[in-house]
Amino acid sequence: PTPTLTPTAPSTATNTPSPTPTGSATPTATLTRTPTATGANTATPTNTPTSTPTPEPGLRLNEICPDPVLDLNLDGAINQYDRAVEIINWTSERVDLRNYRLAFGGIDDQLCLAATTNDAPMTADLTYLFPRYSYVRPQGYKVVFGESLVDLEGERFDIPLGSTATQVALCDPSGRLLDRLVYAWPGKAMCWARVPTGSGAWTVQGQTLGVPN
Numbered sequence: 001p002t003p004t005l006t007p008t009a010p011s012t013a014t015n016t017p018s019p020t021p022t023g024s025a026t027p028t029a030t031l032t033r034t035p036t037a038t039g040a041n042t043a044t045p046t047n048t049p050t051s052t053p054t055p056e057p058g059l060r061l062n063e064i065c066p067d068p069v070l071d072l073n074l075d076g077a078i079n080q081y082d083r084a085v086e087i088i089n090w091t092s093e094r095v096d097l098r099n100y101r102l103a104f105g106g107i108d109d110q111l112c113l114a115a116t117t118n119d120a121p122m123t124a125d126l127t128y129l130f131p132r133y134s135y136v137r138p139q140g141y142k143v144v145f146g147e148s149l150v151d152l153e154g155e156r157f158d159i160p161l162g163s164t165a166t167q168v169a170l171c172d173p174s175g176r177l178l179d180r181l182v183y184a185w186p187g188k189a190m191c192w193a194r195v196p197t198g199s200g201a202w203t204v205q206g207q208t209l210g211v212p213n
Contacts, residue, residue: 098173
């Protein structure tokens with residue numbers, strides 16, 4: 001007998017739905033700015049030009065050399081007479097330094113007043129009074145060597161080495177403080193100097209008396 005073909009229903013594809021994401025799914029990362037803790041240096045440095053300080057008009061202390069090893073005053077000997085203080089004139093006029101003072105002493109805000117009134121024994125013998133014909137040209141330097149230093153009574157004294165904290169003050173004739181430096185010994189042959197000249201911070205360096213620091 002001839003076999004009978006029974007048609008078979010075609011298979012039907014079943015679409016099984018994918019599960020719907022729930023709250024437990026992995027979140028998408030979001031870029032956020034996290035504040036940097038204070039004091040943590042994590043920022044990438046950038047090159048920012050540094051401006052040169054503008055000098056204030058007037059007279060300024062510019063350099064002090066309390067322990068030189070060269071014959072700075074050119075007298076043929078190397079001794080305490082070669083110690084030096086330099087003043088710079090940041091004005092457009094020549095300045096007459098007559099009756100201005102350089103005062104040396106401890107850390108005292110009244111050092112200029114004491115130097116002017118001569119009422120403080122600790123500073124009376126460490127004050128130099130500029131004599132007549134002491135001039136400093138505009139934008140120029142005035143170097144005072146140890147050989148010139150005499151106190152208000154005419155006795156010679158030396159620029160302190162700075163073995164202990166020492167102050168040098170520049171005072172005008174009325175006793176007003178123009179500038180000062182509290183210094184320690186900078187080392188043999190070294191000086192305290194403003195860098196840049198007349199306007200910058202005090203820095204230890206080799207002597208540059210009479211020329212820019």
